[in-house]
Amino acid sequence: MGEFERHSTFFSGFLNSHYLREKDKHIYKKETPLYKFNIIGAGMIGHEHIKATMLEGRATVHGIYDPNQKSVKEALHMIEESFPGHVVHVYDDLKAACEDSDVDGLIICTPNYTHKEIVEEAMKSGKHILLEKPMATTLKDAWIIQQWAESYQNVFQIGLQYRYKALYQEALYEARERNSIGNIKTMMMTEHRLPFLDKVEQWNKFSELSGGTLIEKCCHYFDLLNLFANAKPFSVYATGGNAINFKDFQYEGKKADILDHANVIIIYENGIHASFNLCMFSPLFHEDLTLCGDRGRLYGYENEDFLPYHKPSTHLEVLCGESAPAKITNPCYPETIQNSGHNGGTYYEHRAFVDAIAGEKTKAATPAEGFWSIAVASAADESIQSGKVVNMREFLDRQLS
Structure with missing residues (x-):
């Protein structure tokens, strides 16, 4: 089956096929999903994974488990609205959700x-x-989880889906595969956004429960910087604090203790220098990437500023002076995919998950890559606390001994 035919159920949503009898459908024929997934956790991100699974089409959502009954109720309501007639199992406990013999993932x-x-x-x-x-x-x-995963016999994928956003897929292609800007020497990333949104029991406002801002939110960006560098971090230096957000916030008597801004400098073992700037009290969602190599410069951004005029939400440019053609584009996916969660990254992460189950090699985040995204964040947190540069080898030896 060709690539278009395999994913034709996606395109059929834009075209009228209701006049056809089932026996007359080929491109629009609904195939029986190959796999069944259970969703553990039915909050906002759980909704996103439900939608991505159903949209991708080769798997279906078999059931959900969440100890919070309101989350379960809202997930069932969303499924009924988005996928009328689709029935899911609701499990009473985690063990039952994990061990259901009808479920593949x-x-x-x-x-x-x-x-x-x-x-x-x-x-x-x-x-x-x-x-x-x-x-x-x-x-x-x-x-510990990475060590467990190394001996695991089936697929174990980490949900660092930003690497699947259209902007970063194109940037990775230009920088790593085409080598458009030559050998990368410096990298800069920015995230400016609104404060953390509400969560059940506000767990994301407390470092003990979230891991802290740099682990909870910024592991996405450290994963991307690690990918572009194609090397291990040698040292990390960071500054940061809490200037505005949740300074007086308490939940059940516990005071919030998370960062709302930071600057992180990473030096990689291959000599690449990187910086990351975070501000979580901006009136928009904006992230950008600048890579400078010995043959050119790559710059891109993703932006949602809530203003009424229309402009592209993504921008990517590759400038090589007189040595090669320049390229200016607006990377994106089809609208339905783009709007399905994390600007389409979650959908393609699911495609990779199903591909991996089918035995194909993918570029999805591995447990080792998940670990290194947290390693950079953890070292940055220590640097903020100590005011000193953190040597990664010494830091890992101390933390993991």
Whole structure:
């Protein structure tokens, strides 16, 4: 079956096929899904994974588990609205959700502090696992999960889906495959955005539960910088603090303690210098990337500023002076995919998950890559606390001993 035919159910949503009898359908014929997934955690990210699974089409959502009954109720309501007639099982406990013999894969999208315990239970089932980022709240727990995953017999994928956004897919292609700007020497990334959104029991406002801002949110960007560098970090230096967000916020008597801004400098073992700037009290969602190599410069951004005039939400340019043609584009996916979550990254992450289950090689984030995204974040947190440059080898030896 060709690539267009395999994914024709996506395109059929834009075209009228209702006049056709079932026996007359070929391109629009609905195939029986190959796999069944259970969603562990039915909050906002759980909704995103449900939608991505159903849109991708080669798997279906078999069931959901969440101890919060309101989350379960809202997930069922969303499924009924988005996928009328689709019935899912609701499990009373985690073990039952993991061990259901009808299920092929488990997608874990629960609060960060639950990941290690849930992974331990999920791995007993031997099913394929997609674990949302960050893989754990501490470096030591991330290391333990990585060790578990190394001997796991089935797919174990980490949900660092930003690498699948259209902007970064194109940037990775230009920088790593085409080598458009030559040998990368410096890298800069920025994230400016609104404060953390509400979560069940506000767990993302507390470092003990989330791992802290740099682990919870910025592991995506450290994963990308690690990918572009294609090397291990040698040292990390960071500054940061809490200037505005949640300074007086308390939940059940506990005071919020997360960063709302930071600057992180990373030097990689191959000599590449990188910097990352975070501000979480900006009135927009904006992220950008600048790579400078010995033959050119790559710059791109993704922007949502909530203003009424229309402009492209992405921009990517590759400038090589007189040595090669310049390129200016607006990377994107079809609208339905682009709007399905994390600007389409979650959809393509699911394609990779299903491809991996089918035995194909993918570029999805591995447990080792998930660990290194947390390693950079953890080192940055230590640098902020100590005011000193953190040598990564010494830091890892101390943290993992």
